Amino acid sequence: DAGVIQSPRHEVTEMGQEVTLRCKPISGHDYLFWYRQTMMRGLELLIYFNNNVPIDDSGMPEDRFSAKMPNASFSTLKIQPSEPRDSAVYFCASRGQGKVRHTEAFFGQGTRLTVV
């Protein structure tokens, strides 16, 4: 398996534009997490899914952020409209079955977003 795959690796966009980040989890994993990393706040959990269903989106900063998981192999995080303060590295992570026994969460390589 190639691991968790995120695209694009880098994104530079103008303020007000829509941005879509993509994630392909490891095959067979049933949990998918979206994190945002900044120097000030570290790794913040934005939202996570279990079996394609959003479980907790309390970390989503504003209504400008939305996430979907239409199937087990694909998820998107959308920002519309984007603002300079959204500039950060966005990580997607997935992990396998583990309601009883926790398993390792694997991270993608991240998308570095710059909003100018």
Add this chain to the structure above:
Amino acid sequence: GENVEQHPSTLSVQEGDSAVIKCTYSDSASNYFPWYKQELGKRPQLIIDIRSNVGEKKDQRIAVTLNKTAKHFSLHITETQPEDSAVYFCAATFGNEKLTFGTGTRLTIIP
């Protein structure tokens, strides 16, 4: 609410010495505590984890201890080497699913 505190935020250690990073968590129901290492420009990767039914776990030069009563856990790195330089994150699970991270510790090993 869920909270994981991590200290120190930066740590410099002479090569060969030990490094200790400490974390506290708020939810007494937390039962899984992983540690991740993130090298510059790369993704976080798991280096060791501990579950709530164990007080200590060791893997070569890395060890983690857990005190459930005090709700804190620590990462110990012995005989530090230059390749140990990185940012280290502790994490805890809340509600058996949600993984919340500490703010990270930037460890620098001085040759």
